[in-house]
Amino acid sequence: MKILITGSNGLLGQKIVKRCIRHQIPFIATSKGSNRNPECPESNYISLDLLQTDEVDQLVADQKPTAIIHTAALTNVDYCEMHPEECHQVNVVSTKVLFDAAKSIGAHFELLSTDFVFDGENGPYKEEDPVNPLSVYAQSKVDAEQVLLKDPDNYRDWSIARTIIVYGTGFGLSRSNMILWALEALPKGEVMKLVDDQFRAPTWADDLAYGCVEIVLRNQKGVFHLSGPKTRAVNEIVEEVGRALGLKDFTIETISSDTLNQAAKRPPRTGFDLSKAEKLLDYHPMDIRETIPLLQHDLIHYR
Ligand SMILES: NC(=O)C1=CN([C@@H]2O[C@H](COP(=O)(O)OP(=O)(O)OC[C@H]3O[C@@H](n4cnc5c(N)ncnc54)[C@H](OP(=O)(O)O)[C@@H]3O)[C@@H](O)[C@H]2O)C=CC1
Numbered sequence: 538m539k540i541l542i543t544g545s546n547g548l549l550g551q552k553i554v555k556r557c558i559r560h561q562i563p564f565i566a567t568s569k570g571s572n573r574n575p576e577c578p579e580s581n582y583i584s585l586d587l588l589q590t591d592e593v594d595q596l597v598a599d600q601k602p603t604a605i606i607h608t609a610a611l612t613n614v615d616y617c618e619m620h621p622e623e624c625h626q627v628n629v630v631s632t633k634v635l636f637d638a639a640k641s642i643g644a645h646f647e648l649l650s651t652d653f654v655f656d657g658e659n660g661p662y663k664e665e666d667p668v669n670p671l672s673v674y675a676q677s678k679v680d681a682e683q684v685l686l687k688d689p690d691n692y693r694d695w696s697i698a699r700t701i702i703v704y705g706t707g708f709g710l711s712r713s714n715m716i717l718w719a720l721e722a723l724p725k726g727e728v729m730k731l732v733d734d735q736f737r738a739p740t741w742a743d744d745l746a747y748g749c750v751e752i753v754l755r756n757q758k759g760v761f762h763l764s765g766p767k768t769r770a771v772n773e774i775v776e777e778v779g780r781a782l783g784l785k786d787f788t789i790e791t792i793s794s795d796t797l798n799q800a801a802k803r804p805p806r807t808g809f810d811l812s813k814a815e816k817l818l819d820y821h822p823m824d825i826r827e828t829i830p831l832l833q834h835d836l837i838h839y840r
């Protein structure tokens with residue numbers, strides 16, 4: 538067993554590295570820049586731009602992982618909307634290159650994907666529900682999924698792990714998340730303007746890392762939905778954070794998605810049916826309330 542992790546500097550990547558270290562699973566971590574995770578030994582880290590195809594092929598041939606967990610992606614949805622070609626290169630072409638490399642050595646290939654593959658008209662979604670992407674980012678994830686689903690060689694050793702608003706903290710992250718934002722703003726009495734017309738099931742990054750690694754350890758294949766357990770409106774998610782913090786008084790102003798003027802369209806109601814992951818992976822994610830004390834602890838640890 539040896540797992541190659543792409544996007545190891547990202548939130549999910551750092552939690553997968555943490556899991557591999559804790560459970561003594563051999564791994565190689567890669568990201569575009571230098572290693573920003575001091576808990577990931579330099580001897581396990583290789584800097585790799587996934588757009589450098591020859592280097593990707595060389596790395597996979599040299600390291601011969603038994604599984605690749607491909608978390609790296611352009612994850613800023615509005616940036617993707619304005620840079621569709623770059624989004625396609627990073628999110629789709631890199632998936633194809635890595636998947637072909639995995640096939641050439643008979644390794645399992647796991648792709649991270651998103652609730653945004655759905656249009657949000659009929660959530661919560663099951664794995665087999667039809668996709669209908671609304672944005673460039675969402676389309677890129679559908680296209681990346683298709684690389685696996687429509688492989689001309691019918692290579693079957695792959696999985697797709699779809700997830701929703703990943704939250705937690707780590708070292709030198711390049712994107713934040715709404716739970717962290719709430720944790721900072723609510724105790725200061727800052728008014729948060731939150732949409733009440735988008736429904737999500739936020740995912741504790743450590744739970745997601747458990748699911749991603751478990752797919753590999755249990756030799757599972759196919760599509761898996763891995764999110765938090767409960768779907769709520771975004772304003773209700775933050776109210777739950779306020780209650781978990783024990784705050785008596787906090788102010789949330791509800792707004793509609795239109796007023797955010799975001800470049801990319803978002804699906805209104807996602808959320809996942811988790812039955813498959815519960816049954817096959819023993820995936821039992823924590824609700825927000827349970828994770829807030831852990832996140833507060835992490836905020837000190839990762840400072
Ligand atoms: N965050 C979320 O709310 C959600 C995430 N997902 C999916 O989960 C996955 C993980 O997300 P998350 O951990 O938040 O992502 P992050 O944005 O935190 O991290 C992305 C990682 O991708 C790496 N990367 C980007 N471009 C390249 C490149 N050209 N070559 C090599 N590495 C590159 C970055 O490396 P570096 O930092 O070194 O530049 C970074 O480590 C993604 O595939 C995302 O689409 C799905 C649903 C929700």
Ligand SMILES: Cc1cn([C@H]2C[C@H](O)[C@@H](COP(=O)(O)OP(=O)(O)O[C@H]3O[C@@H](C)C(=O)[C@@H](O)[C@H]3O)O2)c(=O)[nH]c1=O
Nearest residue numbers: 612614651652653700701702703715730731732735771
């Ligand atoms: C900026 C802003 C966002 N929101 C809401 C909208 C949205 O539902 C939620 C999170 O907004 P963000 O812009 O951080 O995230 P967004 O890009 O909508 O989230 C997505 O990220 C990509 C990578 C995914 O794959 C998705 O699963 C999803 O998590 O917060 C507000 O309510 N008020 C605000 O001022």
